[in-house]
Amino acid sequence: MPRPQPADLWAELNPRQQTYLTVIYNADQDAEANQKGGAFDWGHGPPASEWRWQTFSLKAPKEVVGRTAIQYALAQKDEHDQGAGSSLAALRRRLLIEVMEDYVQTILGMIPRVRVKLTTLGRATARAGLGHTAPKSPPRGLLSEWLWSNLVRLYRAGPxxxxxxxxRGTPTEERAPSEKARFFLERDQRRPGGPLVETKCVRNGEPRESPMYPGHMIYPTEYRVYLTAAGQAHYEQHVRCYAELWPDIDAPVPEELPEDAHSSLDDHKVRKPRGLLARAPFQLLVALVRNDLDDKLWIRKEWPxxxxxxxxxxxxALMALPAGITTNHVHRITRSSTAAAKLLGFRSGPLAAETEIYQWLYPPGRRYWSDGSQVWPEDLKVLHVTDAGRTHYAANLEAYRTTYDDIEAPDAPDAWKLPPSAS
Incomplete structure (x- = not known):
């Protein structure tokens, strides 16, 4: 049976259901914009599986708790609470939304709450019905449209x-990247080739004698921003990819390009060989391997x-815990809620294992906050690499490095490698 198309699913909805889907879609897009707008968030934000959940209603008198944003938007469209349950159920049956009921703390105490989350199919259906197009996402390693436009201006400026x-009044195309743009282009040290731009203080004009200190010369200076060698290489290697991705930006194409310059976005498609992990589980495996090689476990260092x-x-027993990562830190590494499960349930055998941290190992005096809640989760465990994980890592390291060339994976010890007869 062919999968229903989003436009057909939209046509099947009655006007009330279309309104509900539109309002939930708008709330979803607002949440996404808020996440992308947190440009100077120094830590990692929550995963989409968390922030895409939107509060639909609170089961308490509106005179006390008020309306949620979704309820207010529905009221603006002359849709009220009567029949909300049936409309949500209709969208849920068509797999356009997910619905969850839980409890939330309010001035009335703990009260029931209804939350909704748009599914991928629901998002596509809303876009089809509203005539919206999905925003483009650059492949991993490429810049956003905004940052690329900044890099193009610097390339045009030359040495x-x-x-x-x-x-004041200088046209945008003649302005240097803003401080916010330079933050990403200059200070992002995670880029393998290094920063794409750099800012220098340079002399500007002829020196003159200081009026306060005769004999001392004053050299006028100014700050200028330049394209680095890494920025030049990035531009030349990917200029044709960007022309396909952001055609509205007029980026000059050099007459001579490097031999390894990409010809189109197809060069960015990662073709993962069969039997290898996806990106997020591999990132987690690399972190476990690195801690295993360094015999490192955070709580073994801090809790004593x-x-x-x-x-x-x-x-x-605390000092005998295996090297690895505590489960409460796993999310910070991959921002994935399933990466650990992929390692634990790898089809040819677990690549990682979990060791329980018993309550009596928790540091005294640091078990509870002042409000009585626990500092450390009750189900805290150590995630660590297994012998099968070490063998898998060593046997496939080169293939992983080719597939995920931006992930710095440490070398595997010879002891982890199987002899030729066993491979």
Missing amino acids: AGMPTDSP AYWKNFGSEPPE
Whole structure:
């Protein structure tokens, strides 16, 4: 049976259901815009599986708790609460939304709450009905449309670069990248080739004698931003990819391009060989391998100090925990809620295992906050690599490096490699 097309699904909905789907879609897009707008969030934001959940209603008097954003938007379209359950159920049956009921703390205490989340199919259906197109997402390693336009201006400026400060009224195409743009282009040290731009203080004009200190010369200076060698290489290697991705930006194509320059976006398609992990699980495996090689476990380093401050030696069982990563830190590495499960349930055998951290190993004096809640999760465990994980890593390391060339994976010890007769 062919899969129903989003436009057909939209046509099957009655006007009330279309209104509900539109309002939920708008709330979903607002949440996505808020996540993308947090440009200076120094940490990692929550995964989409969390922030896409939107509060639909609170089961309490509106005179006390008010309306949710979705309820207010529905009221603006002359849709009220009567029949909301049947409309949500209709959207849920068609797999356009997910619905969840839980509890939330309010001034009335804990009250029931209804939350909704748009599915991928629901998002496509809303876009088909509203005439919206899905936003383009550049492949991993490429810049957003905004950052690319900044890089193009610097490329046009050539070796002289551009002054960081421009007079009032200077056209946008003649302005240097803003401080916010330079933050991403210059200070992002995670890029393998290094920063794409750099800012320098350079002399500007002829020196003159200081009026306060005769004999001392004053050299006028200004700050200018330049394209680095890494920025030049990035531009030349991907200019044809960007022309396909952002055609409205007029980026000059050099007459001579490097031999390894990409010809189109097809060069960015990652073709994962059969039997290898996806990106997020591999990132987690690399982190486990690195800690395994360094015999590193955060709580083995930090918790003994709390025990000693309490007048006791740390338990031997704590110091005997395997090297790895505590489960509460896994999300910070991959921002994936399924990466650990992929390692634990790998089809040819678990590549990682979990070791429980018993409550009596938790550091005394640091088990509870002042409000009585626990500092550490009750189900805290250590995720660590298994022998099968070490063998898999060593046997497939080169293939992984080719597939995910932006992930820095440490070399595998010879002891992890199977002899030729066993491979």
